[in-house]
Amino acid sequence: MIADLSGLKGAIVRSRASRQCLRIRGGGTKDFYGETLQGHVLETRGLAGIIDYEPTELVITARAGTLLKDVEDVLASHHQMLGFEPPRFNGRATLGGTVAAASSGPRRAYCGAVRDFILGLRMLDGRGEDLRFGGRVMKNVAGFDVSRLMAGSLGTLGLFTEITLKTLPRPPAEATLRLELDQPRALACMNQWAARPLPLSATAWHEGLLYVRLSGADAAVRAARRALGGEWISDAGTFWDDLREHRIAPLNTAEFLWRVSVPSTAPALPLAGPSWIEWGGALRWVPGPQNIEALRSLVAGLGGHVTAYRCPQKPREGVFHSLAPGLAALHRRLKAVFDPEQIFNRGRLYPDM
Amino acid sequence: MSFRSLTSQALVRQLRDLLPADSVLWRTEDLRPYECDGLSIYRKVPLAVVLPWDEPQVVGVMKLCHDAGVPVIARGAGTGLSGGATPRADAVVLSLARLNQILHMDPLARTARVQPGVRNLAISEAAAQYQLYYAPDPSSQIACTIGGNVAENSGGVHCLKYGLTVHNVLSARIVTGTGEVLTVGSAALDSPGYDVLALLIGSEGLLGVVTEVTVRLLPRPECARVILAGFDSTAKAGNAVAAIIAAGIIPAGLELMDRAAIAAVEPFVQAGYPLDAEALLLCESDGTVDEVDEEILRVESVLSAAGATQLRVSRDATERLRFWAGRKAAFPAMGRISPDYYCMDGSIPRKCLATVLEAIRSMEHKYGLRCANVFHAGDGNLHPLILFDANRPEELARAEAFGAEILQLCVSHGGSITGEHGIGIEKIDQMCVQFGSPELQSFHSLKKAFDERGLLNPGKAVPSLHRCAELGQMHVHHGQLPYPDLPRF
Numbered sequence A: 001m002i003a004d005l006s007g008l009k010g011a012i013v014r015s016r017a018s019r020q021c022l023r024i025r026g027g028g029t030k031d032f033y034g035e036t037l038q039g040h041v042l043e044t045r046g047l048a049g050i051i052d053y054e055p056t057e058l059v060i061t062a063r064a065g066t067l068l069k070d071v072e073d074v075l076a077s078h079h080q081m082l083g084f085e086p087p088r089f090n091g092r093a094t095l096g097g098t099v100a101a102a103s104s105g106p107r108r109a110y111c112g113a114v115r116d117f118i119l120g121l122r123m124l125d126g127r128g129e130d131l132r133f134g135g136r137v138m139k140n141v142a143g144f145d146v147s148r149l150m151a152g153s154l155g156t157l158g159l160f161t162e163i164t165l166k167t168l169p170r171p172p173a174e175a176t177l178r179l180e181l182d183q184p185r186a187l188a189c190m191n192q193w194a195a196r197p198l199p200l201s202a203t204a205w206h207e208g209l210l211y212v213r214l215s216g217a218d219a220a221v222r223a224a225r226r227a228l229g230g231e232w233i234s235d236a237g238t239f240w241d242d243l244r245e246h247r248i249a250p251l252n253t254a255e256f257l258w259r260v261s262v263p264s265t266a267p268a269l270p271l272a273g274p275s276w277i278e279w280g281g282a283l284r285w286v287p288g289p290q291n292i293e294a295l296r297s298l299v300a301g302l303g304g305h306v307t308a309y310r311c312p313q314k315p316r317e318g319v320f321h322s323l324a325p326g327l328a329a330l331h332r333r334l335k336a337v338f339d340p341e342q343i344f345n346r347g348r349l350y351p352d353m
Numbered sequence B: 001m002s003f004r005s006l007t008s009q010a011l012v013r014q015l016r017d018l019l020p021a022d023s024v025l026w027r028t029e030d031l032r033p034y035e036c037d038g039l040s041i042y043r044k045v046p047l048a049v050v051l052p053w054d055e056p057q058v059v060g061v062m063k064l065c066h067d068a069g070v071p072v073i074a075r076g077a078g079t080g081l082s083g084g085a086t087p088r089a090d091a092v093v094l095s096l097a098r099l100n101q102i103l104h105m106d107p108l109a110r111t112a113r114v115q116p117g118v119r120n121l122a123i124s125e126a127a128a129q130y131q132l133y134y135a136p137d138p139s140s141q142i143a144c145t146i147g148g149n150v151a152e153n154s155g156g157v158h159c160l161k162y163g164l165t166v167h168n169v170l171s172a173r174i175v176t177g178t179g180e181v182l183t184v185g186s187a188a189l190d191s192p193g194y195d196v197l198a199l200l201i202g203s204e205g206l207l208g209v210v211t212e213v214t215v216r217l218l219p220r221p222e223c224a225r226v227i228l229a230g231f232d233s234t235a236k237a238g239n240a241v242a243a244i245i246a247a248g249i250i251p252a253g254l255e256l257m258d259r260a261a262i263a264a265v266e267p268f269v270q271a272g273y274p275l276d277a278e279a280l281l282l283c284e285s286d287g288t289v290d291e292v293d294e295e296i297l298r299v300e301s302v303l304s305a306a307g308a309t310q311l312r313v314s315r316d317a318t319e320r321l322r323f324w325a326g327r328k329a330a331f332p333a334m335g336r337i338s339p340d341y342y343c344m345d346g347s348i349p350r351k352c353l354a355t356v357l358e359a360i361r362s363m364e365h366k367y368g369l370r371c372a373n374v375f376h377a378g379d380g381n382l383h384p385l386i387l388f389d390a391n392r393p394e395e396l397a398r399a400e401a402f403g404a405e406i407l408q409l410c411v412s413h414g415g416s417i418t419g420e421h422g423i424g425i426e427k428i429d430q431m432c433v434q435f436g437s438p439e440l441q442s443f444h445s446l447k448k449a450f451d452e453r454g455l456l457n458p459g460k461a462v463p464s465l466h467r468c469a470e471l472g473q474m475h476v477h478h479g480q481l482p483y484p485d486l487p488r489f
Helices: A007-017 A068-076 A097-099 A183-194 A216-226 A237-243 A291-301 A327-336 B006-019 B027-032 B055-068 B118-128 B146-152 B196-200 B234-246 B257-267 B287-307 B317-328 B332-336 B350-367 B394-414 B437-450 B466-476
Strands: A022-025 A041-042 A050-054 A058-062 A118-124 A130-134 A159-166 A172-180 A200-206 A209-216 A229-232 A258-263 A277-278 A283-287 A304-312 B047-052 B072-074 B092-093 B100-108 B111-114 B168-173 B181-185 B209-216 B223-231 B253-258 B277-287 B311-315 B342-343 B370-373 B384-388
Touching: A007 A041, A007 A118, A007 A159, A058 A068, A058 A200, A068 A097, A097 A159, A130 B168, A130 B437, A159 B257, A172 A237, A183 A200, A183 A209, A183 B350, A209 A216, A209 A237, A283 B223, A291 A304, A291 B027, A304 B146, B006 B047, B006 B055, B006 B072, B055 B072, B055 B092, B055 B168, B055 B209, B072 B146, B072 B209, B100 B118, B111 B118, B118 B146, B118 B311, B118 B370, B146 B209, B168 B196, B181 B196, B196 B234, B209 B370, B223 B234, B223 B287, B223 B317, B234 B253, B234 B277, B234 B287, B234 B350, B253 B257, B253 B317, B257 B277, B257 B317, B257 B332, B257 B370, B277 B287, B277 B317, B287 B311, B332 B342, B332 B370, B332 B384, B342 B394, B350 B370, B384 B394, B437 B466
Parallel strands: A022 A041, B047 B092, B072 B092
Antiparallel strands: A050 A058, A058 A159, A118 A130, A118 A159, A172 A209, A172 A229, A200 A209, A200 A277, A258 A283, A258 A304, A277 A283, B100 B111, B111 B209, B168 B181, B168 B209, B223 B277, B223 B311, B253 B277, B253 B370, B342 B384, B370 B384
């Protein structure tokens, strides 16, 4: 496994010369995600380690192959955390893969996504050029915000080598409530409560039960518990971890799993099957085979998009929702800026780039 | 007639064919008000100013200018401090001021869909009936527009806790250099494909013209209180800032003012600031009543341990506003004690605050100019205000050199040459200090991916590689530009 920057750079330069495409791979935990994998595997796990962590600055810089778990462990030892609560995939997910897949967890709707916490990023582009964008400070508007553009690019624009993230202090208090509510009422509650100054940090609904996590100052959490009612759950940490890691049925058992991203106020989807709702209503997991075109057109009508998150076979209609023609053309030009020969993760996001 | 050339005359005629008569300004006297933005040391009368009423008219202007090869400079309220909207003689200024409607407010979804010319504060005012507000609050929020905020990725006093523009915008419609309309982002929490919205926010009008923005609204906190803390040294105040964050507290706002700023402000506003302090901190806590009480106690104990010589907590809303009034009046107050001031905008890691402030102090002697500091200490975003008199020969040049050295100091401490004001034309040369050629080359390529002909706000934000090469040699000598007329992208 290549363990240094010059080795990775060499691999890129050689691939470019031989027009051989590369498949960037960290922990390999998201091999299932996106379109069919192509190219020679380029492992990044060798490029690991925390470079700089200053708790008082709320900033951490680590090599992209560092295990997310290792980053989180170091933060936890200083009572800090990653605000976007990314899934760790049994501890094997890397920081680079997490950013590449824009992988955010239960806290996302209330605290922000991966991209919201990226302060800086170092990467090798398709020419093997070593590029640094952003920095290590909270506020920095010099140059185009390329670091954030990389979140969710699925490794199609470059190989990340170092990532700098903003961290957050752990909330002093946390509590989870469970309420019995049908889907329309749960959706209404999630939205109404988010418009009130309550310390919400996660919500989820499944099969008639709404789970609400409160995090913040002790006084605020206690006051919100009184205001919202419901039943207090004592072992909630396990519940949110299981949800974050998809260790709950049918998220881990369904052969087909559709990730439906909609405005939080979108009504209950008229679909059969036991779905999970997260992110205050903005994320809906739909299991089972679906008529993909019908589902996409329904969801597009609501202002959202559908990802074929897990499927036995990659759908002909594409894993990701197609883009409007103008935006699709812009995507191809953006790809060409960083990876003109289309070396990296070819076809992983969209077939023609 | 005051046309500069036949070509511009022909262009104005075409613009007048395209737009209503009141939407095209072309007489020199009408163009004057647009010759600069908030950075008024740079002025240029543009070829024409257009004030379209709607998106189709914006598209028409973009297409016309694209075909004619004429640069377009988008402008909101013109409050920017880095010269992002400074015109050029060969360019059309595209004012978005008339696209000023709040199109839709959805209190349940907590979003507002607005046109780019809507003022920042007007969004919060309109949302107030739902107990919601738009969080980013740049100091110019009474006047500045949301379109300009998107272009600059504006921050403000409360962005320490609530984020910058990039964290509070859900989607935007933009018109590209060729007149194509694109929708980026969505009302959902993510969108398929690349995060083009993140790239557009803060791109200083180089990648597209915003014609519509959907912003996220937040619930108004139940209550807010502010602590005023005096210190007998700036270093102690700087270290107290780091100590608050280290204690796991993220205040709603955390501002620092040094002695020079306090002395300028207090006689003007009577905010009750301690005139004998070397520095003061304003630390705001917001949330539920109980939450705020709890946080205020924690902050007080951290500040005492950090050596605060004086601590006062606002007792009611009136006192809170009075404590803040001094901070908000700081810039105008500078105008009372100095004929001119130059506002800088570097950012640094918080732990370097004391060191950097000390270094700035010693630069005052070197340049023979005073410098007051009033800034967003919580996120390490400095705003040194260099006081000078433009009527005295060479003072502006000295002020600019002073500012340039402060920015280089920020970069050498691992910071940035701009925290929230943008590069514009003001800091274009310092970009060469912060970025290397490969990164600058990427920026140029990105620009081309959106604007093949390079007509959107040319000469701003990203310097040409050639320019940096020239400047690199100059920095060794004295940081002044050898060829001010070299083309900048």
